[in-house]
Amino acid sequence: MSTESKSKINQLMSITPRGVVLTSAWLTEQGYSPELQKRYRKSNWFTQLERGALVRSGDAVDALGGIYTLQTQLGLSIHPGAKTALSLLGKSHYLDLSMQRCQLFGFQAEQLPSWFKKHDWKLKVEYQSSSFLPAELGLTEYSYKDFQIKLSSPARAVMECLYLAPESQPLLEVFELMEGLNNLRPKSVQTLLEACTSVKVKRLFLYMAEKAGHSWVNYLNLDSIDLGKGKRQIEPDGVYIPKYQITVPKTLEAHT
Structure with a gap:
């Protein structure tokens, strides 16, 4: 050479x-x-x-090394979200990575490149593109090996869980995750809720936060959050919550 x-x-x-x-x-x-x-x-x-x-050559590259490339070289907003982000941040007892599962979120129309989809990362990659939250809002830096990637902050991660619920994410499990988030910053939560376009996510988030008894809920300005109109049946044959006009699973409402 x-x-x-x-x-x-x-x-x-x-x-x-x-x-x-x-x-x-x-x-x-x-x-x-x-x-x-x-x-x-x-x-x-x-x-x-x-x-x-x-x-x-000889480098050990895992899925997070691939995500670094998506974000820094390709300029994509694709990031670890939902339960995977909470696990990486130590906010969840559900260790998704050890369970061979990685949940990724990206903005609407963003796609995983073929090399990322084809490679065997030794875990199951689940990718969801959506526009219910702005691409860069509510992300945080995560240090790993010799580099950093962006992933969902705890508040955004729970909202992503709720976006997937109840079809592919049990609501009771999301509530158990919410219970551990007792130190969220009201201003950050307020910004996310105001920017969120999913009425289902916003109503469930506020319902769960109140049910968990988090003090930061008292500092939110609900008048500035568009909660939509009309009832939402999240769970057939569930319990109706008048304040948020949602029907939730009986097991969730009864959970203490």
Whole structure:
């Protein structure tokens, strides 16, 4: 390998953390041509993860290393959310990653690239695109290995759980998650609730927060939150909650 090539590979190694994916398109944008990338693979500097994606040879790259690439190289808002975010933040006794499950959320129309979908991350990836919350609102930085990714803050993560409920997320389980969130900042919660477009999510969130007895609820301005009109039957043959005009499971209302 020429001195120039060695200099370029050293520069690349210095600006990219270990444990992440490098997309071929991004490398090309940084001045590393497809021919140079091919030489790096032949020299065993990099290994092809999937078509269009490389990793440092010998590097252990997991799903979070792939998510780093989605966010930093592809500019996507796709992030760990719902129970996965709560698990990573230590807010949940449901350890999704150890259970081989990773819940990802992205903004409407955002898609996972083929290399991410094709690769075997050794866990089940569940991806949900939606627009019920703004793409960048309520995210927090999470440090992992030598890099950082964005994931849902606890309040946003619970809202994402509620977005999935009750079809693919039991409401009683979400309430148990809500019970642990006793130190949320009212201003942040207020901003999320005002921006949220799902009436179901907002009504269930407030109902659960009040039921859990969280003091931060007292500092919310409900008049500024659009809770819609009319009744919402979340659970057939459930218990009707007049304040929020929702019908919830009997097991949830009876839970203490």
